[in-house]
Amino acid sequence: MYDVVVVGGGPSGATAAEDLARSGAKVALIDRAGRIKPCGGAIPPRLIADFDIPDEMLVAKITTARMISPTGRHVDIPIENGFVGMVDREDFDEFLRERAAGAGAERMTGTYKRVERDEAGTHVVYRDKASGAERRLATKLVIGADGARSNVAKDEVPGGDRIPYVIAYHEIIEAPGKVGSYDPDRCDVIYDGRISPDFYGWVFPHGKSASVGMGSMVRDVDLKKATADLRMASGLVDCPTIRREGAPIPLKPLDRWDNGRDVVLAGDAAGVVAPSSGEGIYYAMVGGRVAATAAMACLSTGRVKDLQLARRLFMREHKTVFxxxxxxxxxxxxxxxxxxxxxxxxxxxxxxxxxxxxxxxxxxxxxxxxxxxxxxxxxxxxxxxxxxxxxx
Known part of the structure; x- marks a missing residue:
């Protein structure tokens, strides 16, 4: 019997699992191996401090942001007295999962299937990657941190299947030095309807690599062509492509994060990606932390209404910004x-x-x-x- 099963091992789920394990809970963390979310990879100093991120996880330190208009006008905004850290999600997410395991969380690799309930209690059913067999984990609570279009949210939380999102696509490329308009110390944000009719494009350095991509809510936008056009405009068309990734990014927190019984959502599953900027890593990790706080409160008091603390604590601090x-x-x-x-x-x-x-x-x-x-x-x-x- 687990106290909590966390579904999803991205920054939100890994943070929740670590916090719970350090609080003394018996935790299982289920994650699909090989899944990397398309992401610019920017993390602010507050995240680095609040979540104790070591310097070696930063693949670049950005000191300038450039905003580029549809006519090509641009403004460079210096980051005074500091920097924005850049991480590669492939390594960063695994670091967080390993840290959660080091704190005592038990890692499982597989795909969530459903939540079952019977006279014996609540069980999370997942398909084990190694064997292909379905396995059941008995648990008191479930944290759904399985990303945008979360299956846990769809199955368990009212309104969890109705969340607006941007489809994001990016290509990780081998980064050159300074070439064309590319600068390894600067993040470029491109506001141009030819790249994205309703969001933006980006060129974010990652040290030896770079993330070039865009997002849009318009379903018939050719994401790959827009990204190719962005690479051409930035002088990056000849850089070798390391990998390509696409995924939805939610842009509005759900009105409800729990099912009033034994499930609470966190991170993208709860919709906590900042509008306008699309920033998600910091808010995902905060979402994991408040979900863990709510779960520990519920385990301690036995009151299922304490699961509502997750949304309440998050919105108390970030509602106005959103x-x-x-x-x-x-x-x-x-x-x-x-x-x-x-x-x-x-x-x-x-x-x-x-x-x-x-x-x-x-x-x-x-x-x-x-x-x-x-x-x-x-x-x-x-x-x-x-x-x-x-x-x-």
Whole structure:
């Protein structure tokens, strides 16, 4: 009998499993081997500090972000007094799983099939990869951390089958030195309807490799052609391709994360990827941590309503940020004219400072009321077309 079975071994599930094991719970972690999520791989300093990520896991340290408009105008935003760490998900996720195992979680490799309940209690059924046989794990609670379009969410949580998402695709390539517009110390974010009609494209250095990709909610967009066009524009067309990956990325937290009985969701399964930016690693790991907190509370008190703590704790800290980012995406990602205005707005020093303070620290900064006022007025001027799109 396990206290908790965690389904999914990405950053969210691995974090939940580690936290639970360190709290004394008997934990099983089920993960499908060989699955790598398409991801830019950026992690902010707060994640590195909060989750004790060693420096050797960082394949690059980014000191500048470049925003590129549909007309090719760009603004370089320096990351003052710090850096954004870059990780390769293939190695990073395995590091987190191994750390969870080192804390006492038992790793299983296989594919989730279903949750069964009978007079003996709750069981998670999965297909073991090595044998191909179905196995049943008796457990008190289940954490579903099996990603966007989560099967645990669909099976167990009301509304878990209705979540908006972007389809993301990227190619990991062998990175050159400085060539074309590529800079190994800079992340490029491309706001151009020819690359993505409703999201963005990216070129993110990973040390010896780089992630080049894009995302879109528009189903008939040719993701591979858009990525090829992005590689061409960045001077990366001749770089050897290491691997190609695609997957959905959710863009709205679910209204409910638990089934009121024995299941709670975490990470992408709960929809906790930031709107506008698509940032997910930090929020996934926080989601795993609050799911573990809720599970431990439920195990301690016997009250199933304590599973609601996961969503409550997460939204208490991050709800406002998600709301602001969703508003920004809805305002500026609708057309190339709006995207041009967004990049123009990024020229503003107040926007740059507050954006990166919020990104690095993962909270809205309220210490500069006049800066917020100036940003609000400039935002209004762009949205009402009181200033031209190229205004800086």
């Amino acid at each position: 709301r602001v980012l969703a508003s920004m995406q809805n305002a500026y990602y609708k057309s190339d004219e709006r995207r041009e205005r967004f990049v123009s707005l990024c020229h503003d020093i107040d926007v740059q400072r507050l954006t990166f303070e919020a990104y690095m620290n993962k909270k809205l900064v309220r210490a500069r009321p006049m800066a917020h006022l100036r940003i609000g007025l400039k935002n209004l001027a762009h949205l009402t077309r009181l200033v031209p799109a190229a205004y800086t």
